[in-house]
Amino acid sequence: MIYFDHAASTPLISDALDVLVKSLQEDYANPSAAHKLGKLSKKKIERVRANILKTFKAKRGDQLIFLSSATEANNLIIKGLELRDSDKVHFSMGDHPSTVVPAQSLQTQKEEIKLHLGGDIDLSDLVNKIDDSSALLILSHVNNQSGNLYDIEKISKEVKAKNPRIHIHVDGVQAVNKIEVKLATGIDSYTISGHKIGAPKGVGALFIKSGVELSAQMLGGGHEEGLRSSTVNTPLILSLATAIDVGQRELSDNFSRVSELNVYLREKLAELNLGIEFPFSFQNTSPYILSLILPQISSDIVLRHLEMKDIFVASSSACSSKAKGYNAGYAAMGIDEAKHKFVLRVSFSRESTREEVDSFIENLNRVIKEIKRI
């Protein structure tokens, strides 16, 4: 089996699974309990919280709260800032639904971030549109479809030079453990997902810069500094922390290896002369994601053929339950509407190999030729 859909969800790292199972057995108490079993759980959580903040170079006073997913983290920021109707929110239609949909739901003014052909952000256009009413800028660190890696440090610098009060939120779901993440820039909040980095589904984390005022969205017992009520989830949090640790240790090795795979895949596909196009730029992208446009063949059909050969890729973001034909994200990234249904996304993990890439190429070649012949 070849699983190239890691950007949608990736298997657990074995250390993260081991930690999870051990913790499920040991840390069953409620971390809010007054007795020592509760306190022991709480202590373990506080230790990994501090470690993660340190790993990502957060500053003293910055917070990290644990929650159930990146979607929850993005919602908490976008709604929890409680913006006024006159405030302006800048966001990209090319981003993930978990930021786009909450942003669209706001009663505020909304300003779309213009993207260059190839997917990069048109920074001068963005900066031009920042004004005194700009209250929130939502960015992804790595786009989940294009792999575009946005220079959040540079963007935040230029944007904050124009309006230092703007809150800059970054969805780091596809960036963490794939590229270096430093939180101590002009970033006010940053979202981390568990199940995209080898931790279980059901856990995420949100970095919140010191001084940011947020109103909680899930109300109740007042956990996580009052920002997220719900029993604090010791096992999932410890497993997330382990996945972060492993990924950070292997970061540069994995990056080099996966970069080679990505280049290799692109070059081999180009050599085949099948008419495959690459809609996104190769500069400043995450090597873990490669989207391609099939030669007038529906990616859904190719996906079916490939899955019969036990090869798994994505035909559209798995994070969206809908999507057929027109895709607002692709449109924002400059892909002609007629080609939206031809987009196929390949996404790698730390365990992806050249043998798998070779087999994928061979099978994709065969599938395209079979379909073209029909």
Place this chain on the structure above:
Amino acid sequence: MIYFDHAASTPLISDALDVLVKSLQEDYANPSAAHKLGKLSKKKIERVRANILKTFKAKRGDQLIFLSSATEANNLIIKGLELRDSDKVHFSMGDHPSTVVPAQSLQTQKEEIKLHLGGDIDLSDLVNKIDDSSALLILSHVNNQSGNLYDIEKISKEVKAKNPRIHIHVDGVQAVNKIEVKLATGIDSYTISGHKIGAPKGVGALFIKSGVELSAQMLGGGHEEGLRSSTVNTPLILSLATAIDVGQRELSDNFSRVSELNVYLREKLAELNLGIEFPFSFQNTSPYILSLILPQISSDIVLRHLEMKDIFVASSSACSSKAKGYNAGYAAMGIDEAKHKFVLRVSFSRESTREEVDSFIENLNRVIKEIKRI
């Protein structure tokens, strides 16, 4: 070790752990993925969803959505109904913070449910207060502090006779797998928690009666019928379903056994003549929860002494991160404020034994005498 804090969080049922670990290894794909790995996960989820609805006697068209916790479920209902400011919400200050706090946050009219001494609901007072503007009634099925088991069928019948349009939400966290739950009554929504029934922390379910209109609180990819965006969590959901299955099979056996333990504990404690009081009625209560008032001794101090002997109980709801001295829940249930800090909660599981109860009684007796002597 004697763990009598199961109402705060209980260890995993071994079958639920096995299913979880297997699923974590097999079902790593995103259930929204278009390929067969995603679809297989989705199929497993839909199967257990249908089974759970059947288990709880839901009717055709009723929904069950999976989410991260009971707190999330309660918040989704209480906020998602999008009530008008003129609407009236009836709730009890004796209930869990995950319903009380969201209810208090509403801009609607609010009406407190009066409780009898002993913790039961004053039904005639409640029905008297129901009028045309009554839009939401929030009940717990079993109170997490008192163990009071409310007759939700009778209450909903009388309340709906007065106003058939009112939405009745029941928090069933302490009821599921402990007493029989039938959803097909006048109940419009019902909350289930994983980690109170031997499934992992991080998963819950919300039953929603056919025809109820809710607006989603977590926005994004539109999962769970558009009611709860976030990657659907195959492993936790399958584990939850297993815990429900096991608990349902053992329901009446466990109920009888735990009922005997509860009676035994009460009788033995009474025999000791330590001055321990039982503030809540013994009629219509869950045997899994027994709160007691210590004879002028802080429950926090007793908790510390007991934990030194590896015995774990609760001094206040572990679901609340705060609480010292005055407790609004106890006050609502008629406990004199001076005694709030003397309340100790014992809560059992299916695995609690008479030997554990004997040892608890012996140690509690010793601890009280030690402290009194000082």
